Structure formats: C-alpha cells, structure tokens
Amino acid sequence: MANVGKLQETGKGNVLIVDDDRNFSWGLCEALKDAGYKAASAVSSKDGFAKLSDSPVDVVLLDLKLGAEDGVDVLKRVKKEYPDVAVIMITAFGDIPQAVECMRNGAFNFITKTAHKEPELFFATVGNAIESSLSRRRDKLHRQELKRFYDTDDIVAGSEVMLELIRKAAKVAESPSSTVLVTGETGVGKELLARLIHERSSFKDGAFVALNCSALPENLLESELFGYEKGAFTDARTLKKGLFEVADRGTLFLDEIADMHLRLQAKLLRAIESKCFRRVGGTQDISVNTRIIAATNKDLRDEAEEGRFRLDLFYRLSVVPLEVPALRERMEDIGPLTEHFIKRFNRELGKNVRGSSPEAMQRLLTYDWPGNVRELRNVIERAMLLETDDVVLPGHLVLEPVRRGRPAPKEAPAPAGEEGAQTPAGPAAVRPEADTLTLVEAEKACILKALKLAGNNKTRAAQILGISRQTLRTKLKAYSEDAPGLDEEPEL
Ligand SMILES: Nc1ncnc2c1ncn2[C@@H]1O[C@H](COP(=O)(O)OP(=O)(O)OP(=O)(O)O)[C@@H](O)[C@H]1O
Ligand SMILES: [Mg+2]
Incomplete structure (x- = not known):
C-alpha cells in the first residue's frame, strides 16, 4: 500500500490505530506514514487511551473485535471523552451490520480488514475523517468565539x-x-x-x-x-x-x-x-x-x-x-462602558485608541442616551472608525439632537454655568422645569444634580458640569444661604 501514499499528500493529520492484530496495524501505520500522516498504534484500549491522552489525535482506526473487548464500548468511550476525534471502525466482512450499528453510535465510517486492497478508498476515508474532526474543532472554536463576543462576564x-x-x-x-x-x-x-x-x-x-x-x-x-x-x-x-x-x-x-x-x-x-x-x-x-x-x-x-x-x-x-x-439613570456606568467599548473596537478595528478626552467624556455624561448602551456602543464605534486620533475627542462624537418629550432622567447632570454656552446641548430632560424656572434656578438645579451624581465631590461635579472648580465654589457660596454647607470643605 505504501506506493499509493502520495494520494493524500495534502490531507495530513494524526492517526491512531487500535487493533490487536499487530501485523495489520504495522502495515497500516507504515502506509500512513509514507503518505505523510503521523501514525501510531496500540494493541488494547488501555494502550489506546494512554496514547490519546498523551498526543494529539484526529482519527482513531478502531478494531471492532479488540481481543476480549467490545469495540462498540471502546467507541462509545472515545466519543464521550474525545468527541472531536473521528473514529473509523475496522471490521471483518461478516461484521458489516455491526459496523452500521457503530455509525449510529458516532463512528465516522468503517473499513474492512482488506482495506489495503483498495488504498484509494482507504485514504479517502481517512482524509474525510480528518476533515470532519477538524471542522468539528473549527465549529467549537467559532462557538467559543461567539460566546466570547457575548461573554456575559463582559457585562460592564x-x-x-x-x-x-x-x-x-x-x-x-x-x-x-x-x-x-x-x-x-x-x-x-x-x-x-x-x-x-x-x-x-x-x-x-x-x-x-x-x-x-x-x-x-x-x-x-x-x-x-x-x-x-x-x-x-x-x-x-x-x-x-x-x-x-x-x-x-x-x-x-x-x-x-x-x-x-x-x-x-x-x-x-x-x-x-x-x-x-x-x-x-x-x-x-x-x-x-x-x-x-x-x-x-x-x-x-x-x-x-x-x-x-x-x-x-x-x-x-x-x-x-x-x-x-435606562443608561441615563446610571451615568456612573458611562465611564466603564466607554473604556470597555474602546478596548473592544481597538481589537476589532485594529486601532490603538488610548481613551477619551475629559471634554469627550463630559459630552457623553451630558447626553441622555435614548438608545441606551447600544447607542453608546455605536457612538464609540463610529468615533473610532472614522477618526485617526489616538484619543476620542468631543468632535468625534455624533450624538442625536435632544428630542423633546423623552422620559425624564432621574440623575443626569447637565452643562451649566458660564461655560455652558460652549458645551454641547445636554438632555432636555435634565432641565425638566426649564420652561418655568428662571435661568439662575435652572442652573442651581443642575449644579445640585451634578453634585449628587458626583457623591458631593466638587472636583468631579465641576468636571461633569464643564466648569472650573473655582467657578463651582463661587456659585455654591452664592447658594449657601439656601443650602448651608454646600460650599464647605473638606470634600466628601
Ligand atoms: N452592561 C453592558 N456591558 C457591556 N455591553 C452592554 C451592556 N449592556 C448592553 N450592552 C451592549 O449593548 C448592546 C445592546 O444590548 P442588548 O441587545 O442586550 O439590549 P436589549 O435591551 O436587549 O435591546 P432591545 O430592547 O433593543 O432588544 C449589545 O451590543 C450589548 O452587548
Ligand atoms: Mg434585545
């Protein structure tokens, strides 16, 4: 059979023959090696399982009558412990009904003891078995990839x-x-x-x-x-x-x-x-x-x-x-989610974006996210896809104009203060009373909300509002009559 080995030059893989007929095993092993496969043999299931656990195997050629052992039982165990390995049963002629039974139990195919007389068929069977084993593993990898994509540990x-x-x-x-x-x-x-x-x-x-x-x-x-x-x-x-x-x-x-x-x-x-x-x-x-x-x-x-x-x-x-x-009710998630999506799109788009600028973060924090996390993901993806900077800047962020009549966010901050004119439009709903309040009252409401969101940390609140810490302190001082303690140090 050795001379027909060239037929399978492209389909190399690892084959293990488990058969107590040493001469037969030896003959197949040599033919497979000549054809460029890695081949090994075992004379019992014990020996076979030891080899399976020691080295990679794509296909097992398994004798249906393995001495006193029942090849079907061995087949079941191989399929249970190594589901990706394809098994080809080796049978005598009279055992073909049993061979069919084996296929019901997960065998890929069967060959007879006279396989050496039909080398082309033999190598085609082995080649197909290897392909099936590889494709199983590819599918598994693909499923793992998918799982990683949806990896629930990825909930940020x-x-x-x-x-x-x-x-x-x-x-x-x-x-x-x-x-x-x-x-x-x-x-x-x-x-x-x-x-x-x-x-x-x-x-x-x-x-x-x-x-x-x-x-x-x-x-x-x-x-x-x-x-x-x-x-x-x-x-x-x-x-x-x-x-x-x-x-x-x-x-x-x-x-x-x-x-x-x-x-x-x-x-x-x-x-x-x-x-x-x-x-x-x-x-x-x-x-x-x-x-x-x-x-x-x-x-x-x-x-x-x-x-x-x-x-x-x-x-x-x-x-x-x-x-x-809704995302607008948990603005503390925006920082970690943005970082998560930047990392993800760095991987997917082959970019090397380091993060977002404080001004970009401020825009993200002052938007009301009607499309929630999906919208944030899309905004980051778009920013990274179209821009070449290594930091996400406010100009990269394409946010929908704020629509009226959106549900009012519970804790969202809004830009305010003297720099308010330069900051992007914040969510209308963070100024729910804007139509009825004076400008000063609306500004104060925004500042109090930002402080609450920042856990009373004034530096953070000032960042959220897009004003300097000094401006914030000045404004708080002015409000201190109404809300004593707001301008006091130290910060929480
Ligand atoms: N906490 C989170 N961490 C990471 N990614 C998130 C998080 N929440 C949502 N996403 C991502 O946002 C997108 C939308 O999420 P998902 O499809 O689960 O939303 P949904 O509530 O089912 O939306 P819909 O109501 O439109 O079906 C997905 O890409 C998801 O991976
Ligand atoms: Mg859904």
Whole structure:
C-alpha cells in the first residue's frame, strides 16, 4: 500500500490505530506514514487511551473485535471523552451490520480488514475523517468565539444599581426552573442579562435560543416555537422541531413578548405550566425542561389592562422580574462602558485608541442616551472608525439632537454655568422645569444634580458640569444661604 501514499499528500493529520492484530496495524501505520500522516498504534484500549491522552489525535482506526473487548464500548468511550476525534471502525466482512450499528453510535465510517486492497478508498476515508474532526474543532472554536463576543462576564457595570441587578440575576440563574421577565428600554442590555442568567445556570451546556416575538406573523411564530409534524400544512414536508425543544435543558429567550398574539400567549402559558406541548399538527405531548426568559420594553400591566396581554401569563412570567434601568439613570456606568467599548473596537478595528478626552467624556455624561448602551456602543464605534486620533475627542462624537418629550432622567447632570454656552446641548430632560424656572434656578438645579451624581465631590461635579472648580465654589457660596454647607470643605 505504501506506493499509493502520495494520494493524500495534502490531507495530513494524526492517526491512531487500535487493533490487536499487530501485523495489520504495522502495515497500516507504515502506509500512513509514507503518505505523510503521523501514525501510531496500540494493541488494547488501555494502550489506546494512554496514547490519546498523551498526543494529539484526529482519527482513531478502531478494531471492532479488540481481543476480549467490545469495540462498540471502546467507541462509545472515545466519543464521550474525545468527541472531536473521528473514529473509523475496522471490521471483518461478516461484521458489516455491526459496523452500521457503530455509525449510529458516532463512528465516522468503517473499513474492512482488506482495506489495503483498495488504498484509494482507504485514504479517502481517512482524509474525510480528518476533515470532519477538524471542522468539528473549527465549529467549537467559532462557538467559543461567539460566546466570547457575548461573554456575559463582559457585562460592564460601575453603578450600584447594575451591580445589584447582576447579583440578583446570578442568584436567579441558580434555579433554572424559574421564569424571568426582563424589562427596560431598548438597548439597555436585556438580552445580555438573559445570557448571563443562562451562562451561570446548570443549563449552560444547553442551547440559548433567542426569538423575537414581534418579528413573525402569528402562524410562523407558532411553528417556530412549537415546531410542526410532517404534513401539518401544505409546506410542512418534513417534521420540524420547535425552539421549545431545541432549547430543552437550555434557555428560550422570548424577546418583545408584549407583541405575542393572544392565542399564542395562551399556548405559551400552557406549555410553561405543564412543561409539555404539542407540535402543530401533532397529537403527542412532548415534554421539555426549558427555562423561559421573556423581555419587553413595554409595561405588561398596562398591556394587560388594555386587553393586549394575558394577566395570567404576566404573573407566570414575572415570577422573577428584573428591571434594567435606562443608561441615563446610571451615568456612573458611562465611564466603564466607554473604556470597555474602546478596548473592544481597538481589537476589532485594529486601532490603538488610548481613551477619551475629559471634554469627550463630559459630552457623553451630558447626553441622555435614548438608545441606551447600544447607542453608546455605536457612538464609540463610529468615533473610532472614522477618526485617526489616538484619543476620542468631543468632535468625534455624533450624538442625536435632544428630542423633546423623552422620559425624564432621574440623575443626569447637565452643562451649566458660564461655560455652558460652549458645551454641547445636554438632555432636555435634565432641565425638566426649564420652561418655568428662571435661568439662575435652572442652573442651581443642575449644579445640585451634578453634585449628587458626583457623591458631593466638587472636583468631579465641576468636571461633569464643564466648569472650573473655582467657578463651582463661587456659585455654591452664592447658594449657601439656601443650602448651608454646600460650599464647605473638606470634600466628601
Ligand atoms: N452592561 C453592558 N456591558 C457591556 N455591553 C452592554 C451592556 N449592556 C448592553 N450592552 C451592549 O449593548 C448592546 C445592546 O444590548 P442588548 O441587545 O442586550 O439590549 P436589549 O435591551 O436587549 O435591546 P432591545 O430592547 O433593543 O432588544 C449589545 O451590543 C450589548 O452587548
Ligand atoms: Mg434585545
């Protein structure tokens, strides 16, 4: 066989032959080596597993009758301990039915003891097995990459309110049977939080499947969720599993749940309550153990009052309610998030941006972020994509003009003071009373908010406001009649 080795010159890899027939092993080993593979042999499973743990192996050629051992058992163990390794069974002619059985148990293919008579077929089989093993590993790497992209440890938080929410989510993760309802405005990180719960739960090895309930018409959403039997409707040519099944022992993330149709809401409630459901067109109950995390940016109670959402489903979903605050309500997260996105886009765009200038940070801190963290991410990405400076400057930041009628932020600071004219427009909502207050009163309200946000640290408050510390002190002195102590040292 050695002379046909050249056929596989490009498909080199590591092959281990586990066969008690030493002559046969030796012959294959030599042929494989001549063909440019790395090949080794073992005469027993013990010997084989020792070699598997010692050196990299892509393909195992495994004898179906390994002395007194049952090759099928050995195959199962290899697939369990080394799932990426492809196994080709070596069989005698009469054992072909057993070989087929092996393929059901995860063998890649089989060859017979007379493989040396058909070298082309033999090397093609080995080559394909190596390719399959490599592609498995590539897929795994890809999944790890994806996981890293969504790595829930990447949830960045500096504010106490977010840290507390993450702690709560991690606690909820421990009981995979609890249904969770995540609420919050668009882009606040609801899906990221759902992924965190999945990653920290005992279902983490199962799938995390996200489904946007507003994206599909009712019938399609139903068959996505519950699957269908072959022939259930004209286009149902084959059976299709629903996402409830795909996410068995995993997590089904139902985004925009408020947009689910009422009829489906009833079916979903039944499936959650009974942990079983029927495929469309099916007659059999299918049991699943799927954790449901639902998310919405609407108020489900209001939706229920308006008759658009089932109250019973709302109660069932909100066993554990998690509300992610808008970014403007946790401005302390802006610094850490900006740093995080700069690092990320340095990696992704091959840049070397060191950080943001204090003036740029001030702009970020005085904007009201209607699109929340997603908008911040996009603003940083755009700044880094288009600019060549190694620091993000205010001019790089493209922020939407402030819209009227936005929900009022609770703690956002606003630019004020004599430098106010040069600073970018702050969120309208930080000056909620601006129409009725005098300029001095509005300015004072802004200063007090900035101080509160800065934990009474005047240097920080002055930075937030974009004025000098001295200006701030002067203004505080002027207010001290109304609020004694504001201008006192030392700082907190
Ligand atoms: N705390 C955070 N740390 C790091 N990245 C975050 C954080 N919060 C959100 N992001 C990022 O912001 C983007 C939007 O987050 P996500 O998709 O989870 O928001 P959402 O609330 O589900 O939005 P929508 O309501 O529009 O579906 C994502 O790229 C996410 O990775
Ligand atoms: Mg989302």
